[in-house]
Amino acid sequence: MRAAYDAATIRxxxxxxxxxxxxxxxxxxxxxxxTRRCAAMLGQVYGAxxxxxxGSGNNGGDGLYAGARLAGRGARVDAILTGADAHPAGLHALxxxxxxxxxxxxxxxxxxxxxxxxxxxxxxxxGGHGGLREPQARLAGLLALNTAVVVAVDVPSGVxxxxxxxxxxxxxxxxxxxxGALKTGLVVAPGAEHAGAIDVVDIGLSLPRPTTTLxxxxxxxxxxxEPTGETDKYRRGxxxxxxxxxxxxxxxxxxxxxxxxxxxxxxxxxxxxxxADVVRARWPEAVVTAVDPGDGAAVIxxxxxxxxxxxxxxxxxxxxxxxxxxxLGTDMPVLVDADAITVVAEHPGWVRDRAAPTVLTxxxxxxxxxxxxxxxxxxxxxxxxxxxxxxxxxxxxxxxxSTTVIADGSGEVRVNTADTPYLATAGSGDxxxxxxxxxxxxGLSALDAASxxxxxxxxxxxxAIGAPAAPITAMDxxxxxxxxxxxxxx
Numbered sequence: 001m002r003a004a005y006d007a008a009t010i011r012x013x014x015x016x017x018x019x020x021x022x023x024x025x026x027x028x029x030x031x032x033x034x035t036r037r038c039a040a041m042l043g044q045v046y047g048a049x050x051x052x053x054x055g056s057g058n059n060g061g062d063g064l065y066a067g068a069r070l071a072g073r074g075a076r077v078d079a080i081l082t083g084a085d086a087h088p089a090g091l092h093a094l095x096x097x098x099x100x101x102x103x104x105x106x107x108x109x110x111x112x113x114x115x116x117x118x119x120x121x122x123x124x125x126x127g128g129h130g131g132l133r134e135p136q137a138r139l140a141g142l143l144a145l146n147t148a149v150v151v152a153v154d155v156p157s158g159v160x161x162x163x164x165x166x167x168x169x170x171x172x173x174x175x176x177x178x179x180g181a182l183k184t185g186l187v188v189a190p191g192a193e194h195a196g197a198i199d200v201v202d203i204g205l206s207l208p209r210p211t212t213t214l215x216x217x218x219x220x221x222x223x224x225x226e227p228t229g230e231t232d233k234y235r236r237g238x239x240x241x242x243x244x245x246x247x248x249x250x251x252x253x254x255x256x257x258x259x260x261x262x263x264x265x266x267x268x269x270x271x272x273x274x275x276a277d278v279v280r281a282r283w284p285e286a287v288v289t290a291v292d293p294g295d296g297a298a299v300i301x302x303x304x305x306x307x308x309x310x311x312x313x314x315x316x317x318x319x320x321x322x323x324x325x326x327x328l329g330t331d332m333p334v335l336v337d338a339d340a341i342t343v344v345a346e347h348p349g350w351v352r353d354r355a356a357p358t359v360l361t362x363x364x365x366x367x368x369x370x371x372x373x374x375x376x377x378x379x380x381x382x383x384x385x386x387x388x389x390x391x392x393x394x395x396x397x398x399x400x401x402s403t404t405v406i407a408d409g410s411g412e413v414r415v416n417t418a419d420t421p422y423l424a425t426a427g428s429g430d431x432x433x434x435x436x437x438x439x440x441x442x443g444l445s446a447l448d449a450a451s452x453x454x455x456x457x458x459x460x461x462x463x464a465i466g467a468p469a470a471p472i473t474a475m476d477x478x479x480x481x482x483x484x485x486x487x488x489x490x
Contacts, residue, residue, distance in 0.1 A: 034153060041149050049117045164186070187403065241255050348392075416455055
């Protein structure tokens with residue numbers, strides 16, 4: 001697992017190192033790594049035009065020292081100083097190497113940025129909060145109009161390093177060179193959309209156990225159970241799927257397909273007759289029970305399961321609510337998706353009062369209904385919202401989106417790293433519910449099932465779109481999930 005940290009944790013880890021090392025050592029380490037990355041982006045340093053947007057403090061110092069090193073290698077380097085006090089030693093080094101500087105706010109800003117091959121964004125560091133002020137905001141706007149390569153120092157200016165929140169405009173970097181450890185705000189949207197490629201530079205920090213992690217394929221491979229010689233279908237996990245309606249029969253097919261492709265030992269489907277008929281025809285492997293609308297007792301009496309998946313295409317009326325309540329009233333792990341989330345939004349106690357593990361997989365709109373907040377606010381502050389609601393409901397919540405963020409009631413957070421925009425297609429979430437439900441039935445914890453399920457779902461999308469990428473359907477995810485699992489294990 002890769003760890004990500006908030007700004008306060010990074011600063012606390014820097015303090016003992018700063019006290020034990022000669023003054024400026026960490027800044028020189030940072031500037032050396034930054035210079036190396038900038039040189040690689042330029043290809044040929046000699047004769048290149050470089051602009052350093054330098055704020056006050058250490059972040060600006062990192063940029064100025066890197067500018068000095070590039071100037072020493074023959075680049076033309078101009079620094080636009082955006083703060084009241086530039087880092088004095090860094091500015092002296094830049095001037096000594098032949099670089100030039102001027103305060104922001106002149107007509108030269110536009111000319112210099114328009115002619116630049118590479119821009120170093122060192123305006124605001126990890127301590128920045130709130131929107132960019134002038135002249136930083138104006139310079140970020142000018143950057144968006146130019147074609148220069150942008151390398152951000154530690155974090156793109158305007159992005160909250162701890163949360164990924166962007167208030168107003170922010171720099172969009174091609175590369176972010178971040179020091180000490182990965183910052184959470186670089187991997188959670190909307191900040192993640194501004195970070196570009198991320199280089200993490202080790203500067204010798206001793207860090208605590210992280211609360212935010214990112215799974216890689218090797219991590220998921222250890223989580224996804226592999227059958228052994230003594231395995232039977234019950235050891236692999238029996239998942240009950242309650243999905244579909246007279247109108248949305250396809251949702252049932254997709255959720256069952258996701259569970260089967262993810263390796264469930266058995267899938268029991270319980271739903272109304274139209275959905276049951278379609279599932280039976282498409283998936284003969286599934287054990288299908290047709291039930292009357294709203295008959296929760298018949299649903300939970302369909303047979304032995306080790307976890308339930310409920311909600312995809314179920315509807316939100318009284319009949320659907322009765323079924324959702326019955327499933328949540330069991331002592332089995334439950335994954336709540338789609339329409340069932342809308343039902344739970346009216347009855348949060350059905351989740352809050354459970355003793356067994358519960359996973360909810362909302363997109364931003366469903367989350368907004370569940371939390372009683374504005375959707376735009378959810379998308380702007382994804383990390384804050386998902387952590388708060390997970391703690392309130394004491395459940396694991398996977399907030400789906402451009403970066404899927406999973407949080408549990410204890411405050412632990414995981415960020416999905418396997419993703420593609422092509423997953424934004426009808427029925428994709430139904431497949432995810434089946435995948436994560438199968439893992440939940442297989443014995444994974446709620447957090448592991450949700451995060452590993454999201455990773456495998458994303459990997460199936462990446463395998464399905466191929467190279468060059470092409471549009472996919474939700475059923476393509478089901479078809480390519482076994483290959484995704486093989487890729488993860490292999």
